[in-house]
Amino acid sequence: MSCKRKSKKALASAIIFLLSIIFISTPVLADEEEPYSITGYASEVVLNPDGSVYFDETITYKLMQESVEIIKPIPLANSSKAENMEVFLQHPDADSEEPETDPKLEALQNYTFELAEEEEDIYHITIPYEAGKHEEVTFVYRYKMMDTVFLYKDTAVFFWRYMMPNEVKNVQNIDIQVSLPEAVSLDDWSGYVRGAVYAEKELLEDGKFKLTVEELLEDEFLESVLLLPTSLFPEGRKVIDNNAKEEILAEIAEWEEQASSVRKKDELRFYSGSAIGIIAMLLCLATGLLNKMQGKQGINRWIIGASIISLAAGITAWFILKNAWAGILAIVSALALTGYAGYDSNLLFRKNQHKA
Numbered sequence: 001m002s003c004k005r006k007s008k009k010a011l012a013s014a015i016i017f018l019l020s021i022i023f024i025s026t027p028v029l030a031d032e033e034e035p036y037s038i039t040g041y042a043s044e045v046v047l048n049p050d051g052s053v054y055f056d057e058t059i060t061y062k063l064m065q066e067s068v069e070i071i072k073p074i075p076l077a078n079s080s081k082a083e084n085m086e087v088f089l090q091h092p093d094a095d096s097e098e099p100e101t102d103p104k105l106e107a108l109q110n111y112t113f114e115l116a117e118e119e120e121d122i123y124h125i126t127i128p129y130e131a132g133k134h135e136e137v138t139f140v141y142r143y144k145m146m147d148t149v150f151l152y153k154d155t156a157v158f159f160w161r162y163m164m165p166n167e168v169k170n171v172q173n174i175d176i177q178v179s180l181p182e183a184v185s186l187d188d189w190s191g192y193v194r195g196a197v198y199a200e201k202e203l204l205e206d207g208k209f210k211l212t213v214e215e216l217l218e219d220e221f222l223e224s225v226l227l228l229p230t231s232l233f234p235e236g237r238k239v240i241d242n243n244a245k246e247e248i249l250a251e252i253a254e255w256e257e258q259a260s261s262v263r264k265k266d267e268l269r270f271y272s273g274s275a276i277g278i279i280a281m282l283l284c285l286a287t288g289l290l291n292k293m294q295g296k297q298g299i300n301r302w303i304i305g306a307s308i309i310s311l312a313a314g315i316t317a318w319f320i321l322k323n324a325w326a327g328i329l330a331i332v333s334a335l336a337l338t339g340y341a342g343y344d345s346n347l348l349f350r351k352n353q354h355k356a
Contacts, residue, residue: 035068036061037170039136045178047158047228051149051236053079058090060138063131072125072141073116073164080147080238087111087125090138105140122164149228151236152244156228161195163222171216178224181232183207189228192252195221197259197266225252273316273323280310280317280330284337291341303341310334 040060047053061070074082088105108127116124131137150157158178163171180189183206191209193199197217201224202210211224227245230236287306296302311334318327 033064034169035065036063036070036168037172038062038168039172040138041162041171041174041176043162043176045160045176047149047178047180047226047232049181049233049235051147051151051233051238053145053148053158053160055141055143055145057141058138059141060136062136063129063133066133067130068128070127070129070137070139071167072127072139073167074113074123074125074143075121075161075164076123076145077121078148078150078159079145081145082113082123083144083146084142085113085125086140086142087127088140088142090140108139147236147238149233149236149238150244151230151233151239152242153240154243155245155248156230156233156236157244157248158226158228159223161221161223163195163216163220165195165219165221167221169218172214174211174213174216174222176211176224178209178211178226180207180209180228184229184232189226191227192225192256194223194225194252194255197262269321270323273318273321273326276313276317276321277323277326277329280313281333284310284333288337288340299338299341303337307334307338310337 038059039062040058042058044056045053046056059072076082087108089108090105092104111125111127113123113125116122125141127139129137148158148160150159162174162176178191186203186205189203191201191203191211193201193211196213197220198215199211199213199222201212204210209224209226211222213222216222225248227248283306287302291300291302310330314327314330314334316327317323317330
């Protein structure tokens with residue numbers, strides 16, 4: 001009995017130690033909680049013949065605090081100035097039978113538009129707002145950026161960064177559409193995305209560039225680059241007397257190679273984590289079946305070994321390989337094995353007591 005008790009104590013200590021690693025490794029610090037997340041980002045962008053660009057952006061925020069300052073960065077490095085700035089609060093029309101499809105816009109006056117980062121020429125629209133925690137609020141931003149399209153000798157270029165790195169940690173459901181001054185053949189223009197590894201892009205025949213991102217990962221940014229015929233901007237003023245297309249395409253190719261490498265690493269982590277989780281589950285299952293077939297009851301060194309290995313595998317899959325479901329599978333399998341062995345051990349103990 002003393003040997004069994006030692007085994008139980010050893011297993012319990014191992015489980016407590018490994019589970020404590022899980023809780024310590026999980027970053028649940030209230031001090032670091034973001035004031036809000038972005039659950040929807042829709043942007044309609046129109047390029048004009050004079051090289052100016054009109055933005056109509058609808059952003060939905062989920063508040064993590066009751067009182068927040070919502071910040072919308074506007075980069076001015078590629079433009080001469082911003083004009084016709086308007087900010088609206090969007091909410092359902094109370095008189096409408098279908099409020100979700102009939103939004104009402106309320107013009108805001110209490111926002112500020114100020115220079116925030118002088119070196120990078122980034123301005124911030126700042127909106128103070130109070131509401132219940134976990135409520136969602138939608139703001140609409142409309143503005144015109146002057147002299148934003150670059151006119152090189154060999155191409156016209158529209159650069160724009162929609163999301164800055166670490167602007168908001170949790171950003172989901174991004175849908176952006178850029179409209180050209182007029183429709184042109186798909187052979188005459190091209191569009192690219194930088195900063196977001198899993199962004200999807202599409203060039204449409206009616207002169208539109210679509211960009212979608214389900215979720216912006218931590219440390220990512222989102223930027224589009226459009227290479228266009230200079231003839232689309234006869235009134236453009238930002239004329240640069242040199243070629244740029246070859247250099248821009250080289251930079252884009254370098255980024256796409258980096259993005260492809262990241263996707264391959266993510267895929268390897270996913271499949272490696274999945275394999276670890278499944279093997280840990282099979283190990284626990286096989287250990288339990290072998291013990292039963294050999295008539296062994298209660299906790300023994302094989303149960304202890306399989307449980308510790310599976311718990312370690314679960315932590316590896318979850319926190320190192322970032323595969324949560326595989327980690328949970330391995331940990332649950334280990335706990336199920338020890339739970340079954342402990343239950344079996346109690347039955348044996350009661351049976352022996354009854355005989356005595």
